[in-house]
Amino acid sequence: MNIPFNKPCHNSNTFKYICDAFERNQTAGDGAYTKLCNTWIEEQFSVAQSLLTHSCTAALEMGALLFSVKQGDEVIMPSFTFVSTANAFVLRGATPVFVDIRPDTYNLDETLIEEAITPRTKAIVPVHYAGVGCEMDTICEIAAKHDLKILEDAAQGFGSTYKGKALGSIGDLGALSFHETKNIMSGEGGALLINDTSYCEHAEIIREKGTNRSKFFRGQVDKYTWVDVGSSYLPSDILAACLYSLLENASPINARRMEIWNKYDNVLRPFEKQCGIQCPTIPEHCTHNAHMYQILLPNLELRTEFINHLKQHGITAPFHYVPLHSAPAGNKYGRTHGSLDVTDKVSETLVRLPMFYDLTDDSANQVLEVASDFLEKL
Numbered sequence: 001m002n003i004p005f006n007k008p009c010h011n012s013n014t015f016k017y018i019c020d021a022f023e024r025n026q027t028a029g030d031g032a033y034t035k036l037c038n039t040w041i042e043e044q045f046s047v048a049q050s051l052l053t054h055s056c057t058a059a060l061e062m063g064a065l066l067f068s069v070k071q072g073d074e075v076i077m078p079s080f081t082f083v084s085t086a087n088a089f090v091l092r093g094a095t096p097v098f099v100d101i102r103p104d105t106y107n108l109d110e111t112l113i114e115e116a117i118t119p120r121t122k123a124i125v126p127v128h129y130a131g132v133g134c135e136m137d138t139i140c141e142i143a144a145k146h147d148l149k150i151l152e153d154a155a156q157g158f159g160s161t162y163k164g165k166a167l168g169s170i171g172d173l174g175a176l177s178f179h180e181t182k183n184i185m186s187g188e189g190g191a192l193l194i195n196d197t198s199y200c201e202h203a204e205i206i207r208e209k210g211t212n213r214s215k216f217f218r219g220q221v222d223k224y225t226w227v228d229v230g231s232s233y234l235p236s237d238i239l240a241a242c243l244y245s246l247l248e249n250a251s252p253i254n255a256r257r258m259e260i261w262n263k264y265d266n267v268l269r270p271f272e273k274q275c276g277i278q279c280p281t282i283p284e285h286c287t288h289n290a291h292m293y294q295i296l297l298p299n300l301e302l303r304t305e306f307i308n309h310l311k312q313h314g315i316t317a318p319f320h321y322v323p324l325h326s327a328p329a330g331n332k333y334g335r336t337h338g339s340l341d342v343t344d345k346v347s348e349t350l351v352r353l354p355m356f357y358d359l360t361d362d363s364a365n366q367v368l369e370v371a372s373d374f375l376e377k378l
């Protein structure tokens with residue numbers, strides 16, 4: 001039996017809604033399903049505006065444009081993240097400044113942010129790793145004190161909260177991902193969440209190729225034209241139809257993932273004391289969305305053996321990010337602040353277990369059996 005790491009999910013409405021988009025002759029962007037998705041997200045996340053995009057990457061790029069980030073500006077972010085977090089700002093000529101992560105949540109270490117700030121710093125990009133919230137109160141205080149913007153990379157955080165607030169709804173802007181590897185997905189997809197309403201009009205223009213077409217569709221202007229710099233960041237309504245079918249089922253999807261997460265945790269947590277692995281840490285003031293179950297092995301050699309052991313039993317358990325500061329482009333376009341020892345250590349020892357909605361109890365038990373087999377011998 002082969003157990004993959006991830007499997008995209010759909011339900012009985014997915015194809016129905018997709019066909020409906022065709023029957024309505026609405027397959028381009030901003031059709032009926034896009035509007036349904038945006039309204040759903042605005043209500044559930046309590047944000048002023050949600051703008052569906054074709055990816056989280058697109059939402060991050062829009063964020064960099066909205067913050068008017070330019071050549072010479074600096075943006076503080078973790079090195080332990082996906083390339084898009086940095087690329088969005090590098091595309092504008094800015095320099096990512098990589099700061100180390102916390103050893104428990106693998107999120108940006110909020111105690112190191114302030115010393116990384118220079119007169120060129122423009123924004124902070126907290127990444128909510130594994131859907132577990134960064135220390136947003138401290139990060140917001142620092143941003144307010146130094147007049148910096150916050151763009152939350154909440155790609156993995158759909159359905160998680162920090163002190164009762166949805167991840168992605170706390171900073172000036174937030175970015176969600178609906179890539180097939182995320183809890184709620186449409187193959188490719190994302191959304192820009194806007195808290196600071198002064199960004200709304202500009203965001204619509206950037207997303208619609210630099211035109212005021214959204215205003216035109218609302219009847220607020222009688223023709224539309226090129227008014228600013230922009231690009232095409234809309235998803236097709238076909239994808240929005242797929243996404244809407246999953247948004248409607250977001251609760252059961254995340255609840256099932258949580259069952260699997262808890263099942264893993266019950267069996268693996270005792271190995272922390274027994275053999276020195278590290279299981280996920282969820283701060284008390286955070287709720288999480290069971291996006292990921294990851295463990296740290298004691299060292300790189302043991303991680304490699306562990307991954308191979310699972311692979312021999314048909315189980316795919318990948319490691320995660322190659323830290324951006326050690327990647328060729330990260331080296332060229334970014335700089336580090338202080339030591340990134342925790343980042344390096346975590347990236348060398350972290351492994352992710354299979355986690356998806358359709359994972360059966362039998363499969364999850366098999367993962368645990370094979371993993372325990374290895375860990376018991378350490």
Ligand SMILES: *Cc1c(COP(=O)(O)O)cnc(C)c1O
Pocket residue numbers: 054055056057058081082084085127153155156176177178179188189190
């Ligand atoms: C998945 C992910 C992204 C990119 O999402 P896309 O929708 O594929 O563009 C960005 N940041 C983080 C932290 C992610 O996990």
